[in-house]
Amino acid sequence: MTPIILLNCVGLTPGLLQYAPRLSEIAANGWSLPLQEVTPAVTCSAQATILTGSPVNVHGVVANGWLFRDTNEVRFWQQSNRLIQAEPVYVTAKKQAALRGLPFTVAKLFWWFNQGAVVDYSITPKPWYGIDGDKIFAIASTPSRLAADLETDLGPFPFPAFWGPMAGLASTQWIALAAARVIRVQQPTLSLVYLPHLDYDPQRFGPSGTDMARCVRQLDDAVTPLLDAAKHTGAQVWVISEYGHCDVTRPIFPNRLLRTAGLLEVRTGPIGEHLDVYSSRAFAVVDHQIAHVYVRQPEDIPRVRELFATVPGIGHVLVGEERADWQLDHPRSGEIILLSERDAWFAYPFWLNDEQAPDYAPCVAIHHKPGFDPCELFFDPRYRFPKLHAARRLVQKKLGFRTRFDLVPLNAALVHGSHGLPAASADHAALLIGHGPIPPGSILPMTSVKAVLLAALGLEP
Numbered sequence: 001m002t003p004i005i006l007l008n009c010v011g012l013t014p015g016l017l018q019y020a021p022r023l024s025e026i027a028a029n030g031w032s033l034p035l036q037e038v039t040p041a042v043t044c045s046a047q048a049t050i051l052t053g054s055p056v057n058v059h060g061v062v063a064n065g066w067l068f069r070d071t072n073e074v075r076f077w078q079q080s081n082r083l084i085q086a087e088p089v090y091v092t093a094k095k096q097a098a099l100r101g102l103p104f105t106v107a108k109l110f111w112w113f114n115q116g117a118v119v120d121y122s123i124t125p126k127p128w129y130g131i132d133g134d135k136i137f138a139i140a141s142t143p144s145r146l147a148a149d150l151e152t153d154l155g156p157f158p159f160p161a162f163w164g165p166m167a168g169l170a171s172t173q174w175i176a177l178a179a180a181r182v183i184r185v186q187q188p189t190l191s192l193v194y195l196p197h198l199d200y201d202p203q204r205f206g207p208s209g210t211d212m213a214r215c216v217r218q219l220d221d222a223v224t225p226l227l228d229a230a231k232h233t234g235a236q237v238w239v240i241s242e243y244g245h246c247d248v249t250r251p252i253f254p255n256r257l258l259r260t261a262g263l264l265e266v267r268t269g270p271i272g273e274h275l276d277v278y279s280s281r282a283f284a285v286v287d288h289q290i291a292h293v294y295v296r297q298p299e300d301i302p303r304v305r306e307l308f309a310t311v312p313g314i315g316h317v318l319v320g321e322e323r324a325d326w327q328l329d330h331p332r333s334g335e336i337i338l339l340s341e342r343d344a345w346f347a348y349p350f351w352l353n354d355e356q357a358p359d360y361a362p363c364v365a366i367h368h369k370p371g372f373d374p375c376e377l378f379f380d381p382r383y384r385f386p387k388l389h390a391a392r393r394l395v396q397k398k399l400g401f402r403t404r405f406d407l408v409p410l411n412a413a414l415v416h417g418s419h420g421l422p423a424a425s426a427d428h429a430a431l432l433i434g435h436g437p438i439p440p441g442s443i444l445p446m447t448s449v450k451a452v453l454l455a456a457l458g459l460e461p
Contacts, residue, residue, distance in 0.1 A: 001237035011198030015427035019216035021338035032437035046242035052086035053450030074370040096459040110194035172197035180225035202245035206416035251412035255285035255350035289420030292334030313344035345418035
């Protein structure tokens with residue numbers, strides 16, 4: 001059985017492959033197909049589909065975050081593998097390998113839903129959260145010693161380069177080096193490696209405002225250690241992506257519309273206004289170009305639907321069975337689902353005056369905000385020297401003062417790129433580069449990737 005290294009180069013599309021000579025060579029020696037993405041085309045939903053071969057309404061990962069109805073909490077970026085309600089490829093492969101008496105090991109490196117996954121080696125971002133409110137950057141691993149060994153050899157994982165105003169190439173370079181070491185030493189049968197570099201500037205500035213050729217070349221350079229490790233171990237390198245980006249020019253604020261209509265309530269206190277999910281009759285959990293609108297009472301659904309029906313920038317308002325047409329009819333989904341038009345996206349703010357914004361709003365706070373906030377990719381332009389401001393906050397923290405790293409702007413108009421809708425054309429879609437028999441058709445459904453991988457490993461059920 002030939003080992004496979006699957007590189008998840010998020011944001012890579014068929015139209016961008018020309019700028020990546022190393023990845024293009026992989027395609028030339030195998031095959032490359034655009035992928036028919038799932039909706040929403042966002043990280044967690046796409047990865048769950050790639051891994052399970054199931055649509056969103058089966059695996060249940062309806063966005064990067066949703067309302068957990070049993071606790072009435074909005075949670076984003078959860079890591080538990082148990083949240084995926086379908087069987088991942090590595091579980092199926094292990095079962096089939098065992099039936100055939102074959103060894104099979106898996107490395108899952110920075111892919112999401114890593115905690116509790118049935119894999120042999122894993123690395124995932126996992127800060128420590130102290131009782132005093134402190135946050136200490138860290139990664140977690142299986143086996144537990146792996147993370148410490150890698151950071152001893154490579155230095156600490158550059159967490160600020162993974163997400164936030166300083167997000168950039170350094171995180172992808174570190175992940176590639178770490179994954180190459182795991183592959184060389186442990187030689188897994190299947191290695192899943194997530195490389196996020198193309199997910200930053202295209203969101204900040206839009207594809208049209210980004211030097212995409214330069215960014216793709218940087219990614220292509222960063223994969224060199226992985227290609228060397230593949231050659232050393234005799235593994236095949238496959239490449240996949242989750243979505244492409246599109247230019248956007250207008251944010252939509254569904255929660256402000258709901259609040260103005262008297263349907264959304266806030267709790268006002270010493271740290272600003274906070275969304276009151278218990279008192280609200282309706283609120284939206286937004287994620288790029290999709291919004292799940294949770295409506296407490298069925299009799300309010302027609303009113304909420306009418307509220308959004310004519311809002312500029314909203315392309316679809318899906319209610320009830322209409323959600324099934326997009327394979328989004330799952331208990332975790334909102335009673336109403338909004339899809340934006342291609343040049344628009346959904347912003348989470350629910351406050352009407354920035355003076356009443358919650359304390360977390362100007363911070364990188366992915367687990368506090370009841371919606372995805374791409375403004376976290378920017379330094380607030382009000383600060384002439386933002387890194388100096390950050391350094392001052394860091395000194396205050398180290399001196400024992402409670403402080404906020406209030407670096408993030410509240411101006412959604414700064415965001416010029418997004419994703420979440422199906423690609424406008426095959427050239428801008430996600431892709432899969434593989435080896436062996438080429439799957440039929442000119443475009444491959446993302447739900448077929450699991451079967452293609454199992455066939456390449458000779459482990460079809």
